[in-house]
Amino acid sequence: MILGHLGRSRQMALLAAGVLLGREKESALAHAVSCRRCRVELEELRALVSLVERDPLRDGEPSVPLAVLTRSVEREVERILVPGGRPRGWLVVVPAAAAVLVVGLLVPALIARFRPAPPAAATAPPPAVSTEALDRLERNLVREHAARYLTEAGDVLVAVAATSVDCDPPAGRVDLGPVPEQSRDLLARRALLVEADREAVASARAVLDDVERALREVAELPSCVRRRDLEHLRREVDRRQLLMRIRLMTRELEG
Amino acid sequence: MEPQQDKPGSDRELMARLGAGDKGALAPLMERHYRRLYRLALSYLRQPDDALDTVQEAFVKAWQNAARWDGSAEAGPWLSRIAINLSIDRWRRNRRRQATFTPLAEDDHEGALGNGEPPPDRGIRERELRDHLSCALDALPERQRAVVVLRHYQDMSLAEIATTLGMSLGTVKSSLHRALHRMRERLREVRP
Numbered sequence: 276m277i278l279g280h281l282g283r284s285r286q287m288a289l290l291a292a293g294v295l296l297g298r299e300k301e302s303a304l305a306h307a308v309s310c311r312r313c314r315v316e317l318e319e320l321r322a323l324v325s326l327v328e329r330d331p332l333r334d335g336e337p338s339v340p341l342a343v344l345t346r347s348v349e350r351e352v353e354r355i356l357v358p359g360g361r362p363r364g365w366l367v368v369v370p371a372a373a374a375v376l377v378v379g380l381l382v383p384a385l386i387a388r389f390r391p392a393p394p395a396a397a398t399a400p401p402p403a404v405s406t407e408a409l410d411r412l413e414r415n416l417v418r419e420h421a422a423r424y425l426t427e428a429g430d431v432l433v434a435v436a437a438t439s440v441d442c443d444p445p446a447g448r449v450d451l452g453p454v455p456e457q458s459r460d461l462l463a464r465r466a467l468l469v470e471a472d473r474e475a476v477a478s479a480r481a482v483l484d485d486v487e488r489a490l491r492e493v494a495e496l497p498s499c500v501r502r503r504d505l506e507h508l509r510r511e512v513d514r515r516q517l518l519m520r521i522r523l524m525t526r527e528l529e530g
Numbered sequence: 531m532e533p534q535q536d537k538p539g540s541d542r543e544l545m546a547r548l549g550a551g552d553k554g555a556l557a558p559l560m561e562r563h564y565r566r567l568y569r570l571a572l573s574y575l576r577q578p579d580d581a582l583d584t585v586q587e588a589f590v591k592a593w594q595n596a597a598r599w600d601g602s603a604e605a606g607p608w609l610s611r612i613a614i615n616l617s618i619d620r621w622r623r624n625r626r627r628q629a630t631f632t633p634l635a636e637d638d639h640e641g642a643l644g645n646g647e648p649p650p651d652r653g654i655r656e657r658e659l660r661d662h663l664s665c666a667l668d669a670l671p672e673r674q675r676a677v678v679v680l681r682h683y684q685d686m687s688l689a690e691i692a693t694t695l696g697m698s699l700g701t702v703k704s705s706l707h708r709a710l711h712r713m714r715e716r717l718r719e720v721r722p
Contacts, residue, residue: 288707291682294688323666323714329684330663331656335572337565339582344564345557348589352553353593457627 283313291320343412411499417475421483422528428461428486429521435493436509442499449505451498458494482524485515541605548596560589563606566684568615573683574617574675575624576664586622588613613693614680618672665720666713674709677702 286303289295295303307314337344434454442450465487476483492508510519539558547555570586572581591612599608615637667675676695680686686694692702 285703285707288710289703292706292710294681294703294706319714322711323710323717324682326659326717327663327678329659330573330661330683332565332572332576332663333569333683335569335581337568337582337585338578340632341561341564344582344586345560348560348586348593349553351586351590352556352593355590453626460627491664 283310284316287313287317288320289337290323291317293324295495327421342520414475418528418530421476422525423481423523424461424464425479425482425525425528428490429518429525431457431461431493432486432489432512432518432521435505436512438505447502448499448504451493451500451505453498455494455496458500462494465490476528479524479528482517482520485517486521489515489517511530541701542601545596545599545605546601548593549599550597553593556589556593559592559605563565563609566587566606567609570610570613570679570684571617573679575621576660576667580620580624581617584613584616607690607694610680610684610686611696614676618676621672621675622654640690662717662720666716669712669716670709673697674705674712677705678709678713681706 286295286299287307290300290303290307302326307317329340431454435451438449438451438454440450442448463508465483489508490509496504541562543560544555544559546597549557567588568581568585572578575581575584588609592609595612599605667678670678673695677691680691680694681688688699688702688706691697692699695702697705
């Protein structure tokens with residue numbers, strides 16, 4: 276079969292990817308020897324594959340002890356089992372906070388202590404972690420999650436304040452883009468946060484409530500919004516000094 | 531050939547227990563597969579936090595769907611399929627979010643504010659390599675990105691990739707060659 280350049284180019288890529296076998300491979304190699312253009316292409320593609328194979332992320336290690344991961348999954352499973360338990364979206368939220376918090380706040384000793392066994396010892400039981408340590412960790416996770424939520428809410432409010440692109444100049448409307456949708460996403464996360472450990476975020480309650488009110492207003496806006504509606508919202512954010520309070524509370528929650 | 535036995539502690543036995551609602555099977559199954567799934571998700575998403583979330587989500591999903599697991603298939607590829615699909619979903623969500631907010635990463639701050647000296651050590655070279663590859667992978671549509679990750683980070687064969695992604699062999703081949711050419715073009719731009 277006679278291949279055009281596209282066919283040859285495809286062959287060179289598959290050869291570099293190491294997926295050609297037998298006669299196909301021989302034919303591709305023979306062609307590369309006789310065609311300078313394809314040989315250069317093959318060398319470049321091989322260099323790319325070699326780069327990918329040296330990517331440090333290939334051997335990335337989870338920064339969270341297996342015991343913590345396992346417990347988090349088991350708890351989520353328990354929640355699902357209990358009728359009326361928390362919605363499943365929570366499982367996205369807690370691990371996100373867990374990941375960040377464990378890296379930042381969990382003492383390195385805990386990581387060293389509970390470092391997962393190598394694959395050869397895969398049948399060994401997972402190490403035990405004290406309930407107190409895990410409870411403390413989870414409280415910290417909730418606070419970390421609240422801090423992240425507030426930071427992202429602050430970004431939304433800043434975007435609202437900075438919006439100035441007209442989408443319908445004669446009607447005095449400006450383009451908010453996906454900001455209302457982002458507010459709705461954040462409000463969903465806020466609902467999950469409320470179900471979490473209330474004590475852990477008690478000091479942030481007032482700020483969380485004010486942020487929620489502001490986000491609700493943003494969430495109800497169309498993406499092409501009347502400038503005066505936006506002005507009203509901006510004034511309200513200023514009046515409540517919301518951005519400053521968000522920054523202060525975020526720092527407090529992050530310890 | 532004799533039917534495969536569910537040896538105690540084997541993936542099959544653990545999956546069967548999970549399907550019967552035995553939560554106790556979760557921990558040994560996680561212990562066996564979580565590192566591999568983490569690396570899969572990390573290669574795709576390029577963010578450790580997102581990769582951890584995805585792994586946890588994948589195991590919850592595995593538990594929820596274990597009763598529907600086809601016992602003739604291996605548990606490993608089945609878990610990989612869950613993890614890569616969740617990674618694709620998450621990547622899609624992240625991209626939508628980034629459409630509005632693109633804060634500088636800490637690394638970018640260093641780069642932007644640094645004194646312009648050449649990279650002095652291996653750590654920085656590795657970071658550079660990682661960033662360039664992330665940039666090249668970002669040039670790909672989500673399925674092509676998945677094919678590259680499964681082939682070059684998970685060392686899967688074309689047939690395994692086709693099964694994992696529910697694609698035909700021909701589509702996997704096309705996706706792989708298009709992806710490699712596209713990555714090569716992108717790398718030319720970022721690594722002149």
